[in-house]
Amino acid sequence: MRLKRMSVIFGGGVFLGWGRFAGRGLTFYHIKMTEVLEQEAKNLTTHASKYTRNNPYTSTVRVNELLTGEGSEKETRHIELSLEEGMEYSPGDAVGILPENRRPVVDELIATLGFKGDERVLDHYKVEISLEEAVRTRLMIGALSRGSVNQYSKLAPQIDGLKAMTGPDNKARAEEYCWGREFIDLVKDFPGVVTAPQQLFTVLQRLAPRMYSIASSQKMHQDNVQTTVRVVRYESHGRDRQGVASGHLGERAPVGATMPIFLHANQNFRLPEDTSAPVIMIGPGTGIAPFRAFLEERQATGQSGDNWLFFGEQREALDYLYKDEFQAMHKDGVLTRLDTAFSRDQAKKIYVQDRMQEKAAELYEWLERGAYFYVCGDATRMAKDVELALLDAIAKGSNGTLDHANEYLENMKKQKRYQRDTY
């Protein structure tokens, strides 16, 4: 391990600092990169600065339990990871996990490329490691990107099938090819292109850490951090596939296993400073995670503000994550209101925003009492639909127009009373 000065620019985000390289190096993370880097730069001056994505903490898996029932279409797990004394987080933060690719896929890829695995390569920091280690821990061999197809094609410009997927005119064709495919598919479809192991560093992106919303309050769990992870598994083009990080957590992280992690602060998703302020939380699916942390924090510190949780999943019997805990909190009064929407328990789908609409008058009354409104989970559809339902509740409650509701929401944003953590 060496101490080095880092100065890296990625997609508009700048990261400067001193760090001890654990050999994994800086990684490109496609979502929210600029914010992540800015936040990590801030973290350099806080408690979280000791361990970062470049210098992760080797955590031990304490708990890894299935939350969903047998027969569920989902595999969602509750995971607890050990922390070293001095590592601190707040509700709303995330934990970053540095995953490894699956060994059978790594071995298959190396064999398909015609290599042995013990060849020596230089990683992104010019540290010499074996090809096997590089493919397992440094390179993104999962979900194929257009960039990789492009680089691969540059190694073999004579192959027409590859040429047909490069250049601005062929973007759609390349995207269609990449969807549901991984690097192994490209190598099988167009063999003999990579002639030297080091070329993989030009073709493939770095294996990036994945973020998971923290599902616990440190006031209750001082020496560990907890998360709620949906394991990504799918079948495409005749192969069973899995997400690299969620697959690692789901399949290759039994109790006692170790895993490099770091804490990532998120100042834009925080409980109100006023502990008596009411909060409304919309958390379908794994979006529930930060709200479990919020509620534990409010319970542990005896905060007097009212709490209203909307949770949604497919089926009550199979997918009601943390059911016993939330029901106990409801019984004890920590959760003032608990509303659920199980989309597939009846012929017509019911989503969290339908429950919001049913309770629109009361929801508006809470907002008028100064409630903070939080949303976590799916960014593509859910968060937008929930915002529409919120605007509708505001318009109805205030007997106002949609323009008025938009103004009201803008005002809430200014007061940090509308916060979202979606992915």
Ligand SMILES: Cc1cc2nc3c(=O)[nH]c(=O)nc-3n(C[C@H](O)[C@H](O)[C@H](O)COP(=O)(O)OP(=O)(O)OC[C@H]3O[C@@H](n4cnc5c(N)ncnc54)[C@H](O)[C@@H]3O)c2cc1C
């Ligand atoms: C701030 C933040 C907080 C988050 N919190 C959580 C959380 O609390 N819990 C949680 O579970 N996740 C959370 N996520 C998502 C998480 O970070 C990962 O993105 C997720 O676990 C997938 O990562 P992976 O490495 O398992 O999958 P990857 O290896 O990244 O694979 C995912 C890719 O596989 C492909 N793919 C997936 N399904 C299919 C399919 N059916 N057909 C074809 N291709 C497919 C797609 O290209 C997709 O992008 C969060 C993300 C962010 C940014």
Ligand SMILES: NC(=O)c1ccc[n+]([C@@H]2O[C@H](COP(=O)([O-])OP(=O)(O)OC[C@H]3O[C@@H](n4cnc5c(N)ncnc54)[C@H](OP(=O)(O)O)[C@@H]3O)[C@@H](O)[C@H]2O)c1
């Ligand atoms: N990058 C990845 O590969 C990856 C990995 C894990 C999670 N995620 C994302 O993380 C988010 C959470 O995933 P999750 O599986 O825990 O839960 P989810 O997919 O958000 O599902 C939770 C509940 O929300 C419902 N739902 C679907 N569309 C909705 C909408 N427009 N508005 C409100 N509710 C809606 C679902 O119903 P139905 O299913 O019955 O429609 C289900 O009952 C999703 O965005 C998911 O894609 C991504």
